[in-house]
Amino acid sequence: MIWYPYTQMKNMKTPYQIVKAEGVYLYTKDKKLIDSVSSWWSAIHGYNHPEINDAIISQIHRFSHVMLGGLTHEPAQRLSAKLSEWLPGSLDYCFFSDSGSVAVEVALKMALQYFINRGDSRRIMTLALEHAYHGDTFRAMEAGDDEDYHFILKACGKNENIIHIPTSINALGKAFAEYGERLNCFIVEPLLQCAGGMRIYGVDFLTRARELCDKYGVLLIFDEVATGFGRTGNRFVADIVTPDILILGKALTAGYTGHAVTVANEKVFKGFCDDDPSHALMHGPTFMGNALACTAALKSIELFERDDYLAKIKRIEEIARESMRNFSARGVKEVRVIGGCICIECESAEVTRGFQDFAFDNGVFSRPFLKYIYAMPPYIITEGELLKIINVMQRWFA
Ligand SMILES: Cc1ncc(COP(=O)(O)O)c(C=O)c1O
Known part of the structure; x- marks a missing residue:
């Protein structure tokens, strides 16, 4: 059943x-x-x-899926090129995965490893928002803050390396003053916290968050799994304030098939891309870059722009x-x-x-x-x- x-x-x-x-x-x-x-x-x-259907059907006749480990293909290449061109700043480096929760895990892992790769092992803390929801996998649950969904976490005790603050500029300043040197990232659902109760907050909070992240060398992550592709009235909130890592899911594939992407900027990507094999990002979901998902996403973006x-x-x-x-x-x-x-x-x-x-x-x-x-x-x-x-x-x- x-x-x-x-x-x-x-x-x-x-x-x-x-x-x-x-x-x-x-x-x-x-x-x-x-x-x-x-x-x-x-x-x-x-x-x-009809147009998304046709695009997917013609891709099915070529192939539905091949893995991205050691192989590559045009739908994934075209989608990453499109996102790079479409997204603001240097958000150009697309890591695909199968769901929003996994894409959040990837973003949190990236933020941690970015500092570990630089030999900085102090930055093991994450800053997040009260009432946040980032998905149902374990680290995403911990970055989230909603007992109504994740009361099970209580059994494991509070993770002292994850701090939650309200969407107040005052609280933001205090958190950075206290933890700024130990944070690797600040993760938010920008402007609209959805599953935590459709709570709206101001751009000024995000602008200040960007300033403080720059001042303290902390990575800013926007989880736009829910807000991306227009839900707040902006194409992406990232168009207003640019994060270091952007997570997209849900509408990415127009509801056709599960897929998500964690997009890093150049600074983050460069933190992994060097001669040391141990600096590689050790992640690889089986269905990352699925050809049908990428095809649906490409057609969806085309419609979004064209219409x-x-x-x-x-x-x-x-x-x-x-x-x-x-x-x-x-x-x-x-x-x-x-x-x-x-x-x-x-x-x-x-x-x-x-x-x-x-x-x-x-x-x-x-x-x-x-x-x-x-x-x-x-x-x-x-x-x-x-x-x-x-x-x-x-x-x-x-
Ligand atoms: C902001 C946000 N992040 C992550 C997720 C998790 O996405 P998924 O359900 O695809 O794992 C959700 C799902 O509602 C979400 O709203």
Whole structure:
């Protein structure tokens, strides 16, 4: 049987059986649902996109996968070239992996080894944010800060080498003053902390973080697995403040297949690239650079640019802001909108109970978590479809 995620299997609600997906719609045998969460924020072009389908199918006829150990191929080469050209600064060195969590592990390992390669073994600490979520593998869980997901870590005791701070400039200054000489990196979900509760914070925090990282020689890592490819209204937050290492996943492959990339800048890459074999990055997921994933990513980026997705996201944000402007109701603590993300923070998790079925009955698939009811729709959504999602979210409180 399937063991489902984040779920007590004993009394799990039967999942909806999907038989087809197309555009923004998921289909059960007898129902058509707007997917308001883009399959965990990945399906930015919706489902069954003819151009992405065609690209993948023609790659399948060449080959689906060959390993990157000792071999290479055009889809991976073209994707790394495209990302190098597309991403800001010298973020040019692409290490592929199979999921966002693994890409986070790679980034954390890179940051640690960067200093070890220089003979600096003092820098074994990581700075991270309160309410952070970076994935479910072990080091990613430790960099994360959410007991609701990772209470199991308590059994191992707190890792004293990972410090969590709130998104306050004051706390940032204090943390660098105290730990600056021992940190190898500061990892953040920039501007928008997603799984930790769709929490939005300011660019000024990131600008200050960049300054302090430069001052103390610490690597700045942006985990844009969730925020990348437009979710905050920016193509990448890295376009505003440039990190040393950037992590992309989810929408990278438009929801077609799991893949991620850890992109390092020249300074980081040079910290590995020398005559000493022991300075190599010792990592190599079997499916890194998978040809189908790279093909989907290339086509997805092409559509993103060609069809001006940033304008689409801006429109989503405008509609959401306008519709939510005067919304308040019993049980609602706060409404937050940024780019293609709309979140209603409820007074308690109790308030969200039953919302998924209510949304389903009204033609929308939603997956609230903790005390958050939110939407992160595919960017191809029409105004009418978006208003329908927002209407369902608001009517729940009526
Ligand atoms: C910011 C962030 N980092 C990492 C991950 C983990 O990605 P994956 O589920 O592909 O392992 C997620 C997943 O939600 C995420 O939101």
